[in-house]
Amino acid sequence: MLGLIVRRAASSLFTLILISVVVFAGLEFMPGDACTAHLGRDGKGAVLEACRARMGLDAPPVKRFTQWAGDILRGELGTSMQREKPITEIVGWRLRNTLVLSAVAALIGIPLAVLLGIIAGLRRDRLFDMAASGTALVAMTIPEFVSATLLILVFAVGLGWTAGVVTIGYKAPLLEMVSAAFLPAVVLSMVLAAHIMRMVRASVIDVLKSDFVLMARLKGVPQQQIIWRHVVPNSLLPVISVIGLTVAWLLGGVVIVESVFNYPGLGRLAVDAVGDRDLPLVQAIALLFGITYVVTNLMTDIAALLLNPRLRTYRA
Amino acid sequence: MTLLAIDGLSIAAAAYGPDAPPVIDGISLSVAEGESLGIAGESGSGKSTLLLAMMGLVQDGLHRTGGKACFAGVSLLDRDDRELTALRGGRLAMVPQNAGTALTPSFKIGQHIDEALRLHTGLAAVARTRRTVELLRQVRLPDPESLLKRYPHQLSGGQLQRVAIAMALAGEPQALLLDEPTSGLDVMTQQRIIELLGEIRSQRAMAAVCVSHDLGVLAQLCDKLAVMYAGRIVEFGEAGRVLAEPRHPYVKALVASVPRLSSISLPRPIGGAAPGLSERLAGCSFLPRCSRAGSDCTGQQPPLQALRPGHLVACRYPEEATQAATSSPAPVIARPAAEVPVLQLENVTVSYRRSSWLSPQQQPPAVSGLSLTLMQSEILALVGESGSGKSTVLRAIAGLWPLAGGSITCSRAADEHERRRAVQLIFQNPDSSLNPRHRVEEIIAQPLRLYFHMGPEEIRATAMRHLASVELDPRYLTRYPAQLSGGERQRVAIARALAAKPSILLCDEITSALDVSVQAAILHLIHDLSRSQGVAVLFVTHNIAAAAALADRIGVLHEGQLAELGPTAAVCSTPQHSYTKTLVRSARAWTDQLPPVS
Structure with a gap:
């Protein structure tokens, strides 16, 4: 069991190394470099040489990679030329904001999805199931920028309950950030919940057909206890890994939602950095997204290991 | 006193509309206190539907079209689940067919039995734990205290079946319903479960109903026997009587299709196939396969009549009690005398050990030091329980798994491609x-x-x-x-x-997923093909009687090694290895009471 976790963590580490290589190589193969991007039309001759020397871009690629990777291990992500600040300083707060947004979305979406999925599965093909499954299908299909715009139209413009865009700064206190994240989080949780709900529903339907549920009936277990003791725990196990994947996907979805709501997070920063051709910053953000994805997946796998008796008691 | 009474019960498939052909049709049966009834039938005969109806359950997609089922005066099918919860698992309990899938995977063994005790006895938590341990000990499970904390997937099939029995006994049932209690288990495990059930029944004076396709299981467990065909009971009587002197043509043919060790010859198959749900006839359903039928067998189904007190047969032209078989056994083609070896295994060792730098693990090889030679048009049976390595041998010969040592020579194949053609593998389950x-x-x-x-x-x-x-x-x-x-x-x-x-046919348990009458037909087919086409056959099975019926020689595998190898007659009459002896003994335990095949 411990061996499994160690093995799983080792393969995650390997994935992270691969990601860093790919991110570095991606920028390396692009025409030009950070200095030509930064200097634009001035980027020639002595000015360019000086910039390259300052940024250490005149060294061979392998040396620059080890330098970059070593800095990351020490917790330094480099310097943004455009913003003339260390990247760690720019990214830090915004990473917190994005995590707040994702957490609020997950806290709204996951419990809702699990609950709806269980009820829809138990009442298969009845009115509630058809309504819930139909809504989920629609929620999955509508792109975030459409649903975000619609929500702004209804709740901000129409009802006036909340502001349409986030106006607070990126260093706002946590509590303010949470309340600002609410509407964007609702948009994110719609798609998230739809995916998870459909999985839970399918899993519940599967388990309802299983021999052990029939056996529980024949053993005289009352219906309510069959559902909460036999059906639900066993139908949620296979869903855990899907929940993990969907949460990891959330981090991709934030790019769009943060832009629409002007939310001061990592996603909007990524869009801005690309617009400014701030290559070191783009590189750092890409790496951060990669790390978050891998860590989320690792945590899901460990959770699945701990919750599933079949895996938990596995002896290597 | 009658405990369980089924009266004219008919259940049909809802999807077929109002004129639906019945899955079970006008079944009447009763079980008295302390009595045991066996229900035999091949797949599709409706026996499982009948057993579930006895638990008050009609599965989705089916509906009752008439009749009733009563337990101790309570009509089971007129009540919903809520009214039956007190009864089910309490006075009326069931042991499922496959405990491996019938136990909830997220429940520990202790929780399974504790739940039954909580629902059906007034015991407090501490007393329940004590009782759980007691029940586990009663079903002869070793070290019950540590078992409480284990999950179903950590136990073997035989152990799980014992847990399921303990769970059923928790509610102190007056009647125990058993659905194929031993199918999917090894011969030896099967024998031990049957002994355990017999023991429990004699201690508790409990009524039992057992459904099985295996006449042997029923012969050992039950006093009375009902045989079903196409949704109807065709014969009913004392179990020993019905098996020794079957009077319905189908039952007679069914008994004759069981391979037995007392007379080593191919069992006789039943011609034709059992009718599907939509092909059932208004008259006798067995008519198309029957050699005794008369003109009045069409149109109306024959009533279940007493031939003598306590022995009922639904046939207008029942077999005579002592009459010889209606057709002579199929001629057995002699094997050509020339001994041409086609396959040689020398000192073959196969290992599933998979070690990587992260988890070096040591496991004993699945097969070790196996040597045997297969001749042209010879049928060699490999017998052994699950985990004995018999399927592994086939995989190695087919080239699906690398050898850890030794060599396999196929004299008919020059290269790898030729060998793939010359060696053909047939799998256990044709569905997949x-x-x-x-x-x-x-x-x-x-x-x-x-x-x-x-x-x-x-x-x-x-x-x-x-x-x-x-x-x-x-x-x-x-x-x-x-x-x-x-x-x-x-x-x-x-x-x-x-x-x-092919020059070599590898058969991996190819009859174990089939009904016994179908098994007989497949055994015939393999025999005839081997003789007429000169194909050598390696027939892997856990059923020593089927192996004996078909094979020229029998090899017995035990823990990855060849325990015994010799001509069929010699292995079956004078087994040498202790494992072979037990195997032969448990196979003979009941087939010896069947009438000889003439």
Whole structure:
């Protein structure tokens, strides 16, 4: 069991190394470099040489990679030329904001999805199931920028309950950030919940057909206890890994939602950095997204290991 | 006093509309206190539907069209689940067919039994734990205290079946319903479970109803026996009587199709196939397969009448009590005398050990030091329980798993490609070994295209010939596997193997998923094919009686090693190894009471 976790963590580490290589190589193969991007039309001759020397871009690629990777291990992500600040300083707060947004979305979406999925599965093909499954299908299909715009139209413009865009700064206190994240989080949780709900529903339907549920009936277990003791725990196990994947996907979805709501997070920063051709910053953000994805997946796998008796008691 | 009474019960498939053909049709049965009843039948006979109805359950897709089922005066089918919870698992308990899937995977063993005790006894938590340990000890499970904390997947099939029995006993039932209590278990485990059930019954004076396709299990467990065919009871009486002197033509044929060790010869198959749900006749359903039928067998089903007190038969022309079999046994073709070796295994060792730098693990090899020679047109049976390495041997011969040591020589194959053709493997379960999206023609065409590069016309002609050799009609060419019965599917799988013109046929438990009468037919087919086409057959099975019926020689595998190898007659009459002795003893435990095949 411990061996499994160690093995799983080792393969995650390997994935992270691969990601860093790919991110570095991606920028390396692009025409030009950070200095030509930064200097634009001035980027020639002595000015360019000086910039390259300052940024250490005149060294061979392998040396620059080890330098970059070593800095990351020490917790330094480099310097943004455009913003003339260390990247760690720019990214830090915004990473917190994005995590707040994702957490609020997950806290709204996951419990809702699990609950709806269980009820829809138990009442298969009845009115509630058809309504819930139909809504989920629609929620999955509508792109975030459409649903975000619609929500702004209804709740901000129409009802006036909340502001349409986030106006607070990126260093706002946590509590303010949470309340600002609410509407964007609702948009994110719609798609998230739809995916998870459909999985839970399918899993519940599967388990309802299983021999052990029939056996529980024949053993005289009352219906309510069959559902909460036999059906639900066993139908949620296979869903855990899907929940993990969907949460990891959330981090991709934030790019769009943060832009629409002007939310001061990592996603909007990524869009801005690309617009400014701030290559070191783009590189750092890409790496951060990669790390978050891998860590989320690792945590899901460990959770699945701990919750599933079949895996938990596995002896290597 | 009557405990369980079924009266004229009919259940039909809802999807077929108001004129639905019944799944079970006008069943009347009763079980008195302390009595045990066996219900025998092949797949599709409706026996499981009947057993569930006795628990007050009609499955989704089925509905009751008439009659009733009562337990101790309570009508079971007129109440909903809520009213039956107190009864089910309490005074009326059931042991499921496959405990491996019937136990909730997230529940510990202790929780399973504790739940039954909580629902059906007034015991407090501490007393329940004590009682759980007691019950586990009663079903002879070792170290019950540590078992409480374990999960179902950590136990073997036999142990799980014992847990399921303990769970059923928790509510102190007056009647215990057993659904195929031993199917899927090894012969030895099966024998131990049967002994345990007999023991429990004698201690508790509890009534039992046991449903099985295995006449042997029923002969050992039950006083009374009802045999079902196409949803109806065709014969009922004292279990020993019915098996020793079957009077219904179907029951007689069924008994004759059981391979037995007392007279080593191929069992006699029943011609034709059991009717599907929509093919059931208004008259006697066995009519198309019956050799005794008269003109009045059509139109109206024969009533279940007493031939003598306590022995009921639903047939207008019952067999005579002492009459010889209606047809002589199929002629057995003698084996050609010439001994030409086609396959040689020398000191073969196969290991599933998979070690990597992260987890070096040591496991004993699955097969070690196995040597044997297979002659042309010889049938060699390999017998052993699960985990004995018998399937591993086949995989190694087929080249699906590398050898850890020793050598396998196939004298008919010059290279690897030739060997793939010359050695053909037939799998246990034809449901999963045939591509469900391919028609029979395409299934047989694949080896023809691969090995002989035939064109479409030639393929059709050859496929038809191969179908004929497995006794299937050419019109099966256009059917999909789902449109065939289990036995027909296995025939198609055999035809596919034959299409490669093999010199060696590897059969991996090919009859164990089939009904006993279908098994008899497949055994015949394999025998005839081997003799007429000179194919050598390696027949792997856990059923020593089936092995004895078919094979020229028998090899017994035990823990990855060849415990015994010799001519069939010698191995069965004077087994040497202790494992073989137990195997032969448990196989003979009941077949000896069957009438000899004449």
